[in-house]
Structure formats: C-alpha cells, structure tokens
Amino acid sequence: MRDMDDDAGTGAAGAAGPAGALDWDGEHGAFWVREQEHQDAVLRPFVAPLLDAAGVEAGTAVLDVGCGCGATTRAAAERGAAPVVGLDLSSAMLARGRELAVAQGIEGVDFVQGDAQAHPFAPATFDAVISRFGVMFFDDPPTAFRAFAHALRPDGILAFVCWQSARRNPHISLPMRAIVTAFPDALPRDTPQPPFSMAEPDDVRALLADAGFGDVECAPIEQQLRVGDDVDQVLAHYLAGPMARRLLARQPTAEVDEVTARIREQLAEHAGDGGVHLGAAAWLVTARAR
Numbered sequence: 001m002r003d004m005d006d007d008a009g010t011g012a013a014g015a016a017g018p019a020g021a022l023d024w025d026g027e028h029g030a031f032w033v034r035e036q037e038h039q040d041a042v043l044r045p046f047v048a049p050l051l052d053a054a055g056v057e058a059g060t061a062v063l064d065v066g067c068g069c070g071a072t073t074r075a076a077a078e079r080g081a082a083p084v085v086g087l088d089l090s091s092a093m094l095a096r097g098r099e100l101a102v103a104q105g106i107e108g109v110d111f112v113q114g115d116a117q118a119h120p121f122a123p124a125t126f127d128a129v130i131s132r133f134g135v136m137f138f139d140d141p142p143t144a145f146r147a148f149a150h151a152l153r154p155d156g157i158l159a160f161v162c163w164q165s166a167r168r169n170p171h172i173s174l175p176m177r178a179i180v181t182a183f184p185d186a187l188p189r190d191t192p193q194p195p196f197s198m199a200e201p202d203d204v205r206a207l208l209a210d211a212g213f214g215d216v217e218c219a220p221i222e223q224q225l226r227v228g229d230d231v232d233q234v235l236a237h238y239l240a241g242p243m244a245r246r247l248l249a250r251q252p253t254a255e256v257d258e259v260t261a262r263i264r265e266q267l268a269e270h271a272g273d274g275g276v277h278l279g280a281a282a283w284l285v286t287a288r289a290r
Contacts, residue, residue: 011068011088011134024137025113027242029090036069036096038237042171042227046132046161046282047075049221053286054128054159056081063087063126063151065116065160066134070097074106076130082108085126087116088134117144121151128152131160133282137194145211152289158213161221162198164281169196171225171278175238175263179247182259186247204285213287221284224277231267234276238263 011024011032023029032039050072056062058080064073067086074097077084086109088094094111101109112119117140129148138144148158166173172195180187198204201218208216228234238244239260248256270276 011066011090011093023242024089024093025091029092031240031242032068032090033092033096035237035240036093038228038233040069040071042225043071043132045223045225046221047072049284050130050132050159050161051076051079053284054130054157056128056130058082060128061126061153063121063129063148064134065129065131065148066137067097067111067131068093068134070094070100070109070111072130072132073097073109073111074101074104077101077106077109081128084109086111087114087119089113089115116147119147121147123150124153124156125151126153126156128157128159130158133161133163133195135160136162136197138197141197141207142211145208145213149212149289154289156289158208158285158287158289160285161282162204162285163195164220164283165199166196168222168281169279171227171280174266174278175244178259178263178266179244182255182262183247183251186251198283198285201283204283208285208287212290214290216287217285219284219286221280221282223280225280226275227278228276231264231271231276234267235260235264 054062056076056079060076060081062076062081062084064070064076064084064086067073067088068090070086073084073086086094086097088111091113094113097111117138129152135144152158163169163172204218205216228237239248248259267276270278
C-alpha cells in the first residue's frame with residue numbers, strides 16, 4: 001500500500017502541493033484552530049528540545065516559521081527572546097496565537113501572515129529561525145530555505161523538527177492507512193504527502209547546503225506520544241480532519257462505519273489508564289548560516 005497519510009502539524013509556512021492542496025487560510029487553518037489545545041498538548045514534548053537546539057534565550061531575535069497558533073512563538077518569548085516573529089499562512093491560526101499571547105500576558109511577539117517562500121525578509125535580522133513541523137509544506141523548498149539564510153545573521157541558527165517516514169509515525173498514519181486500504185481509489189496516486197517531504201536526512205542536508213547553510217545535523221527524536229485521553233477523543237480528532245472527511249464523504253455509510261470500527265479497534269490496542277499513546281519519530285535538524 002502507498003505511504004499516504006493525513007496532514008499533521010500546527011501551521012504552514014507556504015503552500016502545499018499543486019493548486020493549494022492544503023487550504024491553510026481556509027478549511028485546514030480553521031480545523032487546527034478548533035484543535036489547537038489538543039494538538040499543542042500532543043506536540044508539547046518537541047518544544048523545549050527545539051528551543052534548546054536553536055539557543056533561544058533572553059535577547060535572541062527569533063523567527064518562527066509556520067507558527068500556527070503560536071505555541072513555539074510564545075514559548076520563545078517566555079524565555080526572554082526578543083523580538084519574536086511568528087509567520088504563517090493562516091489568518092485564523094495567527095488570530096488564535098495573538099489571543100493566547102494576550103491571555104497569557106506575553107509581550108514582544110508579532111504574528112505576521114505571509115508565505116515564507118515569498119516574504120520580503122530583511123537581511124541579517126534574526127539570530128534563530130525555528131519551526132515545529134511547519135517547513136514540510138513548501139512548493140519550493142530551495143527558495144524558502146535561501147530566504148531563511150538571508151534573514152539570519154552570520155552564524156545564526158536554523159532549527160526545526162520534521163517528521164520521519166509515515167511508517168515510523170503511526171500517530172499520524174494509523175487512521176489514514178485504514179481509510180486508504182478500505183477505499184484505495186479515493187485518493188489519486190499522485191497526491192502530495194507534505195508531512196513527510198523531509199523524511200530523508202541526506203535530502204535535507206543537500207537542501208540546506210545548497211541554500212547556504214553549514215554544520216547541518218539531523219538528530220532523531222523518537223517517543224510514544226500521548227495523542228488523547230481515550231479512544232473516543234482520538235477517533236473524533238482523526239475523523240474531523242479535512243483529509244479524512246474528504247475521503248469518507250462519498251463512501252457508503254456501512255463501509256465508513258466498518259472503517260471507523262477498525263480504527264477504533266486499533267486505537268484500543270494503544271489505550272491505557274494514562275491515555276492513548278502512539279509512536280512518533282522526528283528529526284531535529286540544526287544548521288548555521290554561512
């Protein structure tokens with residue numbers, strides 16, 4: 001079976017695939033705003049390692065690419081980083097980020113709507129460019145990463161987390177495998193797989209070297225993520241996703257019920273008193289601007 005899975009992350013820095021395959025300033029963005037609290041809880045284990053790798057501390061000027069609802073943007077500001085700029089395509093997610101920053105009394109953050117592939121970054125502005133699962137969605141990755149190198153000061157740090165392969169990330173792939181197995185013709189074979197576009201470290205190293213970065217390192221982060229309190233919560237989250245809803249919308253109700261039951265059974269195998277836990281594998285990528 002193909003390695004096709006739903007989108008996962010918290011924001012996007014650029015368009016994803018032909019004809020805007022992921023509508024970040026529409027349906028997709030609205031979904032992640034609704035799921036912000038849940039998703040931030042799931043991805044919380046990646047925040048501190050990312051900020052540590054980027055050397056974020058008091059006075060660090062930070063650009064957060066594909067910031068989504070701003071969890072990492074706010075976390076950087078809480079460390080005393082300044083200025084901190086969160087960039088994303090989704091106006092709804094940015095609005096949520098601003099709302100949360102005000103509610104938490106966080107100052108010195110600026111949420112900006114824009115496409116990182118075309119944004120007019122001032123040269124040598126930031127000490128660190130960070131992203132928590134926001135850089136896998138570019139149409140033109142070389143252009144985007146050259147822009148980040150341009151925006152960084154000499155010897156500035158680029159640090160981001162991206163997913164390894166779909167097969168190593170059942171927390172994303174479990175429901176979509178069940179859906180695509182049941183309805184193999186529901187998804188065109190050339191459908192982009194942006195969440196896993198940076199799964200190969202050699203490709204990442206080559207991309208960043210060509211964009212003007214040195215000292216590229218890809219360190220694995222592998223763990224069991226707590227994806228929800230119980231099976232019902234996790235199942236509802238998966239089925240509410242834009243991709244799952246799109247794939248299931250025109251399928252016979254009885255067959256959809258069978259797939260839903262199959263996903264429920266699989267999730268139950270990973271449920272316990274501490275919630276539902278599924279495997280996750282990411283790369284923590286760091287590099288320095290030349």
